Amino acid sequence: MQQIQEHTIDNANRVLTTNDGVPINDNNNMLKAGERGPALIEDFIFQDKLAHFDRERIPERVVHARGSGAHGVFETKVDVSKYTRAAFLKKGTVTPLFIRFSTVAGFKGSTDLARDVRGFSVKFYTEEGNYDLVGNNIPVFFIQDSMNFPDLVHAVKPEPNNEMPQAASAHDTFWDFISLMPESAHMLMWAMSDRAIPRSFRMMEGFGVHTFKFVNAEGKGTFVKFHWKPKLGVHSVAWNEAQKLSGFDSDFLRRDLWENIEKGNFPQWDLGVQLVPEEDEQKYSFDLLDATKIIPEELIPVTIIGTMTLNRNPENFFAETEQVAFDPGRLVPGIDLTNDPLLQGRIFSYADTQNYRLGGPNFHELPINRPVNGKYNNQKDGFGRQDILKGNVSYFPNSLGGGCPYQAMLKGETGFKSHEEKVDGYKVRRRSSSFADHFTQARLFFNSQTTPEKEHIINGYSFELSKVNSVAIRKRELAILNQIDQVLATRVGANLD
Missing domain, CATH: 2.40.180.10 (Catalase core domain)
Structure with a gap:
């Protein structure tokens, strides 16, 4: 089993440094013109620390953020x-x-x-x-x-x-x-x-x-x-x-x-x-x-x-x-x-x-x-680049780099091959009629539940819809529930009265 590449750092018994590795003598005070004077723009240690701090937050995921x-x-x-x-x-x-x-x-x-x-x-x-x-x-x-x-x-x-x-x-x-x-x-x-x-x-x-x-x-x-x-x-x-x-x-x-x-x-x-x-x-x-x-x-x-x-x-x-x-x-x-x-x-x-x-x-x-087997291609540059691409070749095909990195097929190796599938049809913005049944499996799920579990579902719908201010929206959802199970729709509706 290959192991995930470790890139951990242990600060134990290490001298505090800037991000460039410069040892820091005083990490509590800015560089000032006199003890009570203004801070100096030349304080590269302060700038190194605060510039990183100012950029520590990245956008959270739109969904699945937590x-x-x-x-x-x-x-x-x-x-x-x-x-x-x-x-x-x-x-x-x-x-x-x-x-x-x-x-x-x-x-x-x-x-x-x-x-x-x-x-x-x-x-x-x-x-x-x-x-x-x-x-x-x-x-x-x-x-x-x-x-x-x-x-x-x-x-x-x-x-x-x-x-x-x-x-x-x-x-x-x-x-x-x-x-x-x-x-x-x-x-x-x-x-x-x-x-x-x-x-x-x-x-x-x-x-x-x-x-x-x-x-x-x-x-x-x-x-x-x-x-x-x-x-x-x-x-x-x-x-x-x-x-x-x-x-x-x-x-x-x-x-x-x-x-x-x-x-x-x-x-x-x-x-x-x-x-x-x-x-x-x-x-x-x-x-x-x-x-x-x-x-x-x-x-x-x-x-x-x-x-x-x-x-x-x-x-x-x-x-x-x-x-x-x-x-x-x-x-x-x-x-x-x-x-x-x-x-x-x-x-x-x-x-x-x-x-x-x-x-x-x-x-x-x-x-x-990072993949454990490494990555080898001609892509370079861009924000956050860490790998250093050696040589003067950053394109494919090439001869100056010996044709490397080579396609798997050129050496008789097997890389990723998309599964071949016959595709024939018109370009359309439509949905297949085979997607049209929206209620059968919903009904099967409800009927598969025990009595207490059904009660929890009814209570779940009742609580959620009770927070909905629009009567029209409530009625519309009850109509959908009625397509699934009449008792379900009736019970939820009664809880909303």
């Missing part, structure tokens, strides 16, 4: 070479990783216990480069097409006129948008359920959400859904419990993860996959490319292929948890994308966001984002 991270390893325990040639998925391979859990709607300083989706993102440092499995703790999403994503986020964020409420969806703009988007019905069932208030990150499922593709050595593709199943089981807290916990300790989930890892109670998850042959793409009543749908496990069971163990806390929150950059388009040979219109938009959005918030195109040179 996060908690940990280091760990993933061990593949089942041979899946029949389906994928990904090297880290060979049986017996142990791969280092970094994980980040997060809430979606709140700012960095918000509470851990908000009713919200939780991000569940894993960066695998594989021998073939970094692979990011960027998911959530809920297997579906609010929308089907990325064109609606900015609107969803704008709607759930604090309202722009008064910057309220924080880390909450119980307000007019969110439910105005949602009640006009019937495709969100399934996701809202999950969000109003206990799944949206986890007891611990250690007791939370994770999902890739989208359908991806495995590609084997022969180039054959297989559709795949990813599932993280916690060894401790899935546990949540009730809404009133969440309010109390949040009041006593808004860092409850963050503290729980940190303290258990420090104690050696290393949390574990099994990674499971649902596999669908390419020829079965049109077999089901739902569309595999629709991110608002699951593949019911009764149709395709989840096959466990390996185990993740979190065994080390970050040394520095900012350098690791805050600067780690995830991207669902960060792939390795043997794993590829599908035409899911929500996934296709995320491929652009995530990389674009990291380029902005981390100061330019060299964020992959930050220690937490």
Whole structure:
């Protein structure tokens, strides 16, 4: 197993220096013209210190701003070479990783216990480069097409006129948008359920959400859904419990993860996959490319292929948890994308966001984002450049550099090859009719709940809609609930009278 490159610094027994390594004799007083005189502009030690301080804050993530991270390893325990040639998925391979859990709607300083989706993102440092499995703790999403994503986020964020409420969806703009988007019905069932208030990150499922593709050595593709199943089981807290916990300790989930890892109670998850042959793409009543749908496990069971163990806390929150950059388009040979219109938009959005918030195109040179197998290309310059490119060649093809770095295919090696897929159609701004059923799976989810769990869903809707001032929005959402279950709609409506 290759190790993540260490770039840690221990200040123990070290002389204090500037960022240029100049030893500092006095770190308490500015350079002045006399003890009570004006400060001098020539004080380069003060300027070095304050200039860094003035620039310490970077833009927080637009969504998933509040996060908690940990280091760990993933061990593949089942041979899946029949389906994928990904090297880290060979049986017996142990791969280092970094994980980040997060809430979606709140700012960095918000509470851990908000009713919200939780991000569940894993960066695998594989021998073939970094692979990011960027998911959530809920297997579906609010929308089907990325064109609606900015609107969803704008709607759930604090309202722009008064910057309220924080880390909450119980307000007019969110439910105005949602009640006009019937495709969100399934996701809202999950969000109003206990799944949206986890007891611990250690007791939370994770999902890739989208359908991806495995590609084997022969180039054959297989559709795949990813599932993280916690060894401790899935546990949540009730809404009133969440309010109390949040009041006593808004860092409850963050503290729980940190303290258990420090104690050696290393949390574990099994990674499971649902596999669908390419020829079965049109077999089901739902569309595999629709991110608002699951593949019911009764149709395709989840096959466990390996185990993740979190065994080390970050040394520095900012350098690791805050600067780690995830991207669902960060792939390795043997794993590829599908035409899911929500996934296709995320491929652009995530990389674009990291380029902005981390100061330019060299964020992959930050220690937490570096691949363990190194990176070799002709890209240079830009903000934050750390690597020094030797020689006079910075282009491809070239002869002055011996044609290096060379394409894998030129030396008979196998690099990343996109899965070949026949594409034929008109350029259109339309949605497939196979995406049109918005209520069947929402109804299945509600009916799958126990009586107390159904009560919690009813209470969740009732609380959220009680915070909505517009009667028209309330009625519109009740009409959607009536499409799912009449008793559900009636009970929620009665609670709003």
